[in-house]
């Protein structure tokens with residue numbers, strides 16, 4: 001049993017029906033995360049099952065489908081901490097002589113879909129960063145005001161007229 005270094009984290013792994021994606025999804029789950037694997041292959045639903053591991057069908061090159069899938073993970077699990085943009089295609093030997101359609105499809109899935117995936121999550125990470133900055137700012141304010149109040153209390157207590165005068169501490 002590996003160390004639970006991803007305990008309480010929510011993860012999405014794309015291209016998780018098999019190969020590296022499935023192994024990554026299972027590893028993250030074993031490390032404590034709750035993992036949803038997305039794949040265009042419907043077998044992802046039956047391949048990824050068990051505690052904190054599930055699969056959902058999604059063509060990551062379909063912007064609307066990807067957004068729906070990501071929104072569902074966040075709604076179902078209350079957040080998203082880790083993403084692994086693993087889905088991809090590769091036709092060995094194709095490069096200069098690749099047909100236009102094949103070349104375009106490779107770019108669409110391997111490059112564009114990954115950029116869209118990150119773009120989709122970017123506003124969220126920005127919001128969380130701003131929330132964290134606000135939190136730190138507020139904490140700093142509270143610390144400063146706490147210090148001031150503490151200073152004031154000490155000041156007042158030294159001048160407290162109700163305190164009996166002249167009493168020695170060692171009674």
Ligand SMILES: NC(=O)c1ccc[n+]([C@@H]2O[C@H](COP(=O)([O-])OP(=O)(O)OC[C@H]3O[C@@H](n4cnc5c(N)ncnc54)[C@H](O)[C@@H]3O)[C@@H](O)[C@H]2O)c1
Nearest residue numbers: 015017018019020021039040041059060061086087088090
């Ligand atoms: N295996 C290698 O040696 C190797 C080397 C370099 C890069 N890679 C890259 O690593 C990734 C994983 O490799 P692998 O060997 O496990 O590949 P794989 O073909 O076994 O798995 C890729 C998965 O991505 C899924 N997928 C493809 N298009 C998709 C789409 N539009 N939407 C959702 N899912 C989609 C497939 O259904 C598949 O399950 C791929 O992006 C691959 O190109 C692999």
